[in-house]
Amino acid sequence: MFSRAYRTAITVPPLLWVAVFLLVPYALLFCYSFWSVSPSQVIVHSWTLDNYRQLFKVNVYLQTLFRSMWIAARVTIFSLLLGYPLAYYLSFCTGKRKELLYQLVIIPLWVSYLVRAYAWKTILGSDGVLNTLLQYVHLTQHPLEFLLYSPFAVVLTLTHIYTPFAFLPIYSTLEHIPRNLVEASHDLGASPWQTFWRLIFPLSIPGVLAGATFAFVLSLGDFLSPLLLGGPSGIMISNIVVSLFGAAYNWPLGAAISFCMLALVLALLFLSESLEKKWSLR
């Protein structure tokens, strides 16, 4: 029913826009990663693999990448541990209050990311809220220094930020489980734990995968929380990229690291998508 002109009119403008502002920039990132910087700080447009060689030769890059992945992995696990039981509770045990509680999980998402990271900083600092509270009730005599400027602070803050992201897809898959299946399982004599492990959990795996991917990928690339709360031991891979694009002025090397990150993320997205498909078919 739609004429050719109509279809052209709705297709071409978004296609062009996305090509210019997404496809070309991502391609440019790839190109930059093969260029270099001359001693006089000019970008040299000749092709070389030096950036990638350096990436694998200089320890600090790989170490920081692995540390970032470890931080992201912890954030993912904690977000799931907090988000999954919460989603289960809301979906199966709350009745009429469900909608309200759901909104309560969403609302923190509307508070600026930066502001929440900052709030943690005011809580965890050596004269912050937590330390002064602990001293006020005489649990400690001196401020606990490990709270702020540590990987712990980064993991805590990112877990806080990504728990709702882990919650949402899990909750949505749980809500789609037909309730008569659960009743049937009960009628056939299964205990609640058996029903959970054999019915509910397998059906919720696509949601878990989606939530885990979100939490892992987004925290892997984070650079603001580490800068704000991480201290020297909480530096992540994106912080290195930021400094290469700033003071260190080596865009090509920064581009190479970013491109590795991009490739890693795309591989993860692909993996999680194919796993999700596999589990949805069951």
Added chain:
Amino acid sequence: MSGRTTLNSSWLRWHAILVFGFLYLPIITLIVYSFNGSGVGGFPPRDLTLHWYRILLADDAIWSSVLNSLLVALAAMTVSLAFGIPAALALDRANFPGKALFRRLVLLPLILPGIITGLSLLMLFRQADVKLSLLTIILGHGTALISVATTEVFAGLQKLDRAQEEASLDLGANYLQTFWRITVPNLRLSIIGAALLIFTLSLDEIAVSFFLIGRDNTLPLEIWGRLRRGITPEINAISSIIFVFSLAAIATWYRLRQGAEGKPDLML
């Protein structure tokens, strides 16, 4: 559902209470200490005062950054809708080479760490010799958030009855008239929802803006700059104000949606 068929709910209830405590602790702390006379930190809070709000009111740099942020969000919203709505229509109604790639590409900025999109656009603007300014941030946000408009409107299109559009075309209306009088009104909830979401996401965006900023700051970047210098309850004050405004926005949107559909729906 009866208690017998599901897991022990008292244990789960305590877990839920703890998680909510964890989610709200920073927000409550933030608001409480915006009234704290002796600065951020220290327990218990003392000398309750509006001092920090008064300082905030007189802080021109903050308010001009708020204005910049509103301008950017409004413009980014326009860009995203202008390209996101046709993109959704195209995904729904047209076949073209590279459709699968296009669908993925549009969604990418939402799932990629912001730093990658930010840097890539920075390189584009540098190659094209475009000076960084609020305009580059608008282009960045507008592009990154097309996905929001596309997914929301695409979901709306799946529920749309095409017969109305068909009838309109049969009765002699042209495509443009049909689009404005039939398609858009039918999609208005999806479009308003997308617009609100894009607006708030843009207001809060920092990773992409971080690389595309020129001389004028947006609010998150202004806050970021101050945080690097040290912390002041003024930041708590502006954040609390924004929080209250966001709550009002959610409540309004929720009412709107409930009124229109008769029943609540998932927001994201």
